[in-house]
Amino acid sequence: MTSSLTGDEVFFLSQEGKVESFMGMISYIKNEIQVIRERDPAIKSNMEVLLYPSFKVILNYRVAHKLYLKQHYFLARWISQRAARKTGIEIHPGATIGKGLFIDHGSGVxxxxxxxxxxxxxxxxxVTLGGTGKEQGKRHPTLEDNVMVSAGAKVIxxxxxxxxxxxxxxSVVLEEVPPNCTVVGVPGRVVRMDNKKVPRTDMDQIHLPDPVLSDxxxxxxSCVRLNGQVKDMEKQMKHLLDKNSGQKR
Known part of the structure; x- marks a missing residue:
């Protein structure tokens, strides 16, 4: 069956696709600006967001990832490495990243x-989201929705x-972490948060439980309790000694 579209109609449809793609990009940029402004109180204007390493590297990643999926591996890597040199953030174009990723400061990620x-x-x-070696297939971690990884942490x-x-x-995390948990230490130890959901507004690096401090x-x-018990025993011993000395007299 031959196509009944004229040359003008084909041209119009191709231009319409470009417009939709452009509008999609504008919508994506607006969403990225909103995400960054929500999570970084240091930002004073939308224009300031355009200077952020997180904003730049994510835009480059989205382009590189599409090229990677189409098996344009060299071009994808060229874009990602160029972004890494400019921002200090290295994202492999093969990684799969959802909406609303925010990389604060970013250097060394x-x-x-x-x-x-x-x-x-x-x-x-x-932060490092690293692999386990030279084996093929899935070798890097999966981070589900609303996860926060604090400065210098390694998830391998x-x-x-x-x-x-x-x-x-x-922290250095080497094994699976259940939902709604906090991990601290080397190697990472899981500290449950009463199995309650952690709101995104509470995602900060400071207010984390410290199991070592708790111990x-x-x-x-325990030392205070033992000290009290020892003092009670000393009083009882003194009382018995006084009683025995009185009986001997």
């Missing part, structure tokens, strides 16, 4: 090829960080 990132994820400077391996979870600054406080409380 590395996102590996088979990484999967859900919606509304926040990463801070120095093919496992899942559950939704609404927080990774504390400097120290428990030891201090």
């Amino acid at each position: 590395i996102i590996g090829e088979t990484t999967i990132i859900g919606d509304n994820v926040t990463l801070y400077q120095g 391996g093919s496992f899942t960080i559950g939704e609404n979870s927080k990774i504390g600054a400097g 120290i406080k428990e030891l201090q409380e």
